[in-house]
């Protein structure tokens with residue numbers, strides 16, 4: 189993992205989001221299967237037609253270790269984009285995480301794999317494999333544009349996308365935001381009088 193990605197991995201998505209004005213977060217329905225999952229990596233984008241996951245298999249074959257497979261399945265929640273077999277292959281190929289604006293199946297078996305999957309939930313039906321769909325193209329996932337190579341970070345709160353050209357800049361802003369939040373917490377924790385002053389200030393009653 190390169191140094192930039194490693195540093196993003198150590199930051200909460202909330203701080204990264206704040207650094208970007210909250211404008212680059214995937215739909216909040218896209219959540220980790222386990223709240224302890226966190227990841228950062230480069231996007232390997234996948235675009236599939238509703239109900240077909242052939243291009244997801246193609247992506248597994250093309251991925252470099254640590255890549256994040258980000259799938260645009262148009263928000264479909266009827267057919268699974270992956271089950272435990274497909275997610276198991278991702279794990280074996282050392283992919284960093286799966287992010288999808290849809291659903292998976294074999295929920296408990298996937299949880300047992302301890303592989304970070306971020307999705308809208310689970311379903312029963314599998315996808316077809318007609319061989320259509322694309323990898324490494326610009327996509328829309330969860331309401332956000334994702335380009336191949338963008339930095340993707342996920343944790344218990346959701347998934348945020350950092351355009352690759354803005355990585356260094358966003359990292360500086362996110363770290364600055366964390367420092368300010370810590371200073372603020374220090375200033376008010378356990379101090380009712382300070383809290384009253386803060387509330388008055390924020391509600392324009394000062």
Ligand SMILES: O=C([O-])CC(=O)C(=O)O
Nearest residue numbers: 270271272273274314315
């Ligand atoms: O093969 C599929 O597309 C889905 C599935 O059942 C699995 O991954 O186990």
